[in-house]
Amino acid sequence: MSVADRPITTDIYGEEIELKPGDNYINHSKGILSWALTLDHKRIGLMYMVVVLASFFLGGIFAIALRTQLLFGKASNIEDGSVIGSAMWNNLYNQAFTLHGAIMVFMFIIPAIPAILGNVVLPLQLGAKDVAFPRLNLMSFYCWMGGGALLGCLLIGAIMHLMMGGENAPAFLSYIPNGLDTGWTFYTPYSIQTNTSVIFATMGAFVLGFSSILTGLNFIATIHMLKPKGMGWFQMPLFLWALYATAVIQILATPVLAITLLLLAAENMLGIGIFDPKLGGDPVLFQHFFWFYSHPAVYIMILPALGVVSEIISVFSRKHIFGYKFIAYSSLAIALFGFIVWGHHMFTSGQSPMINALFSLLTMSVAIPSAIKVFNWLATMWKGRIRLDTPMLYAMGFIWLFTIGGLTGLPLAALSTDIYMHDTYFVVAHFHYVMVGSTLFAFLGGMYYWFPKMFGRMYNEKTGKWAWAVTFIGFNVTFFIQFIAGTQGMPRRYATYLDQYTIYHHISTGGSYILTIGLFMVLANWIMAKRGKRAPANPWGGNQLEWHTNSPPPHENFKYDPVGTDPYHYHDWKYDEKIDGYVLDPDHDPGNPKHKPAH
Amino acid sequence: MSDHDTHDHHGPEYLAHHFDTPEQQFESGKLGMWLFLVTEVMMFGGLFCAYALYRANHPDIFAYAHGFLDWKMGGINTAILLASSFTMALGVRAAQLGQQKFLILMLVLTLAGGFGFLIIKYFEYTSKFAENIWPGTQNLYYPTEGDQNTNTIVIKGQDEQLPITRQAQLNAIAVVEAKKLMHHGYTPHPVQASYDLYEKRGVFEALHDYDDYNLKEKGKETHYEHHILHMFAEAGVAKAIAKMDGHGGDQATDDGPPKGEDPPKDNAHAKDDPGHAEPKPKEGHSSDGPVYVADPAIDTTSIAGLVPVSGISAGASNIKPPASGKTGLVDSEAHAVALADARGGHGDHHAAPPLGMPDLRHAKYYIPYEFQPKSVQDRIHLFFQIYFMATGLHALHVIIGMGCITWVLGKALTGAFSPEYNVPVDIVGLYWHIVDLIWIFLFPLLYLIH
Ligand code: HEM
């Protein structure tokens, strides 16, 4: 073992401390139950990390399955009796894109940043010992597990049907959930007619929604109640503003999804007909309900990402964030605007022209707070001493991809163009740019950024950069071409396509393989970091409170009660080459107990 | 769990390790509950939206279908919940004042209120089921193909079960409901009366024994003409006829029953009928009432001659009162279309009526089930679906609330609460109030539609 493995790290003043068993949250207590029943927000965050990343892996498998089918799906490959283009082929594709979407949305991207990074970092940034309701936090995790288990059953059932179904299927098979092929949007009336397990899926998403609600509730209460001395609303790190705005959406929008899914489940179980046109119901009402949640939900996905990027950009530019209040308020503005634009998903669903025009206008207005953020980040970087570490690469990649994703939202928000592009690959590309390109990249950047804090080890910077390059290239190759395919008229959700689209699909599939390689490099880097260099308390020189404690933090987060300071004021932190991290002059630490009466 | 052992507790037992002061902890708890209540409001808000949409699109359906609900039971339940909210509030106060015994008493009373609510709910649901009003596919009004479905009704006081086709039962109910609705100020559409009731003689005969629905004519020789006239008298259409007689062709409005005036001769029977004390139609809607003119081609003294302008007299429609013995869904559908036209276009409540037609857009009349277009018939069940979803979900919340109260009661019995520490009572109280509040909205919206 190398020197790096000496159980020694440094505290925020650069003094060596010996790591002893039990002095940080990871080795604080032992045994599986000490994790399964923990109330420690950091441990809950790590548990989320394991299961959410596992979901990402599952969702990814479906993605690769989809892209691989599309490698072969061109029309001239379809012959009589060929597998390609057969009912089985199409059914497989329908199930794959549905499960891909549902898993990625409900189990990965919604919980990713709030439940993993938010859980670990939020109380630390507040200088608090925990979230306001630790028990609720654990309950929220188990809600997630319950919802995940329901969707998991669905998935296993789908595989069983695939393997045993057909002519001589065993009798018990009919009791086993049969996958899902409605798309993650569950649109009625198809979701009432399909013989796949809509009830299972809706209940799964319902329970996952509970998890999301409870997390949001907890975060709002924590931010309101547990701010430390010296920290008002406008001394809060912007990540907290972002999580706060996200939580507002989680609280206001997710219950609407809950009732929608309940009604849809009742529709399937009892045939109540509220969404079924055959029974006098209104399928467009379902779309309204669904998007009333799901458009705000896209901001549940992106807002925390915006918060992560605000932190990284400022810290790695070694410069105070530019336009703090603008960024803070724009988070709230996005959250609130997000509630009045849902109709842009329904321009072709028979809304009145008046309503369409209104939603179009409102949708475009969301671009304003989004752009405010982008300009403020650029202004922050302007004349900064930029450190191009992996988190910063992801943050800068984010700005690119979010800009592309956001700008392509505008032609979709314009009525005349959307009528043409709706339900084409243009939409697919748009939302992957914002969901994968932006949120996933911010998530990865955030993971790298807080990795030293979470695990007390450094990842390998070189591998990190290479992995970034591969994911960035892979992502753009996969999805940029889809904008073109979409404008050429390639519709989404088809397992086969006219020959003229072959080149787009082949390039896209190739890109998806590159992206996969990049993501595995990321994972490998994290796993290898088990043996990485011990992390100093503050490797990046941030002044947010999470950098005012050891890496990894002790069970109770801080050895003494920290005092809030301007989180973006970095001058007191000096780079120390010896430890490859930043150290604080004790005299400049308002929280330093030496300057306070003992407590 | 070893989570707490590393921290020094610098406060009372109930102070969690991550809070500095009890106030901070209590405020957090309350804030958390308020946030949770917001989620509850948003969730029920979705249901209320569905309700508002369907009610706005089909006010007649809601007016019609709500008559099946028992507003008395609903009202009693409202009173019970209000009372239990009151006892809960007293309980919270008792906890703050440290009055342990009174707190326990109040919690028990609140819990009893919850039980009372559920018991009444049970009887309410079962009585609905007995009328074949179920959630889901078993609902009486569930759209069906043809007239194949047979339900049974049990005649009160006899063990006999009377088979009745779904259609017949619906028709029967429609007539009775028409009467109920008139009490609320709705006017039966004259054309409906003019031939519906004649033609449905068969149904009426079935109804003779169907005293669940309290036909007043039971046991007497029934005059259907009489019956119709009576309906007219109640709703004031007779006055309209009288006016028309007087002013030939002038437009007349449906103005409530003639007060003080001599009733026109058609109305005479109605006055004699001891079964019906005249209920006062609601004031205030009369000016919106439908406008009828007499068709000179038809004898206005007979009811069949009274038709809406959109019908025969304007010549704009080919709908005529059918010759006796022939009426069917096709006719009635076409008829309903004509009515819709008169209202200003099929299903469109905003367009002005065609030239020369009276503006009936705001007419508050009521067409019974039989004479609604199929698209409307098929939607009646939606009212009940919404009713069951909303009240069912609410009942679930009552049960959850009772669970929470039981938990608090358990703690109260061990003497856990004091003037310093009582926030669980407070929080559960908040929850109970929101459950109550939701009902306060559900009750008038479902039971008291006008
Ligand atoms: C500048 C901001 C944005 C604008 C103007 C915008 C606009 C739109 C519009 C108009 C559509 C509907 C396209 C159609 O179906 O024809 C759409 C779809 C979509 N957007 Fe955005 N968007 C923006 C940001 C985002 C963000 C931040 C996310 C997620 C993180 C997102 C995720 C999605 C998704 C998932 C869909 C497709 C949903 C589906 O049909 O499955 N959008 N966007």
Ligand SMILES: [Cu+2]
């Ligand atoms: Cu949207």
